[in-house]
């Protein structure tokens with residue numbers, strides 16, 4: 342142990358000096374997993390299929406779509422009926438693999454039947470537009486509007502405090518990605534919700550999810566196609582965003598416009614996620630050392646402060662380097678989001694002082710705490726910004742403190758690893 346003297350000068354009428362004998366404590370720690378709530382994300386059927394050959398440390402989150410009609414199964418005497426089995430089964434399986442879920446309810450999914458709950462279709466006057474064989478939701482319907490709000494209210498009641506769920510995504514249109522491109526002409530209040538209803542819905546949803554961030558497609562900020570005429574009045578609500586055509590040069594300018602309108606510093610309070618664009622060259626070379634189009638994925642992630650990207654097809658490719666593809670998925674996944682490095686660890690026998698720095702590219706969006714020899718600090722590391730440090734003092738009588746990072750928002754199978762070389 343190296344002894345250091347830290348002296349604090351107080352002015353109390355006269356000068357005097359109080360010295361606290363803080364001594365450095367050696368601390369070594371490495372990150373050998375993708376930490377919770379960051380990284381490359383796979384649909385839940387991929388880890389399910391690969392089993393233990395896809396190391397659970399290579400990812401921390403799994404994604405699934407929630408067809409609304411699997412959840413909303415009826416309405417009895419005006420009360421919406423829910424069947425939680427589909428979502429519960431998914432969350433249980435995902436948690437059993439040591440991961441957390443991101444899910445997104447949808448109504449319209451090109452190529453799949455519309456997930457419209459059967460009770461709506463039996464209401465006289467409910468009639469969604471059919472275009473190229475695809476049925477769109479009928480947003481004229483007050484029953485649909487009421488159901489949508491009730492569903493998100495129930496989802497928030499059940500899952501806002503559920504540590505199996507990392508993030509929730511919401512929206513309207515195809516895949517809930519806030520557009521109906523290649524569909525019929527958009528008619529707000531008919532085949533897409535009215536501006537008023539969008540505002541009502543996003544205001545309610547962002548007020549109900551207090552712990553679990555809700556993310557909307559960056560297309561909510563598309564001012565050219567008019568999906569969200571109320572964008573300026575909702576843009577400051579607390580929601581994160583996702584870019585479903587990330588990392589492709591040809592959509593970058595367009596996506597940048599949306600991201601700019603959402604605010605370049607939005608990541609400081611709300612997560613940015615998304616999906617690697619479905620363009621063959623981008624998919625095939627996404628994890629290559631220099632990337633598919635001259636920018637390595639970790640550089641892109643750092644530039645935009647990404648917390649996660651869905652990368653489902655990456656298991657089918659082989660990047661151009663020495664690691665296995667699964668090892669590469671883990672290596673790149675570790676470059677997302679928060680990363681905690683302990684830069685000082687000292688004790689004076691009654692107190693331990695820790696300096697923790699966020700050396701990642703984005704903050705953590707849920708509470709995390711330092712725990713010294715079993716005693717948890719009250720200082721949350723949530724929203725500690727990249728590049729910034731926090732000095733935390735924990736009162737605990739020991740000369741040989743130990744350190745963990747804990748969180749009520751991870752499951753018992755998960756840990757939050759940190760770096761230290763002291």
Ligand SMILES: *[C@@H]1O[C@H](CO)[C@@H](O)[C@H](O)[C@H]1NC(C)=O
Nearest residue numbers: 360361362689690691692734
């Ligand atoms: C250790 O430092 C704390 C302030 O961080 C101080 O309150 C406490 O008295 C010190 N303990 C000793 C034994 O010096």
Ligand SMILES: *[C@@H]1O[C@H](CO)[C@@H](O)[C@H](O)[C@H]1NC(C)=O
Nearest residue numbers: 411414424425426427428430
């Ligand atoms: C609830 O959903 C599950 C899974 O989707 C299904 O197997 C089951 O039959 C449903 N139960 C009812 C009562 O509809």
Ligand SMILES: *[C@@H]1O[C@H](CO)[C@@H](O)[C@H](O)[C@H]1NC(C)=O
Nearest residue numbers: 609724725726727728729730
């Ligand atoms: C980083 O910390 C400094 C000092 O506390 C603070 O002024 C600054 O706003 C912080 N940066 C961010 C991005 O929060």
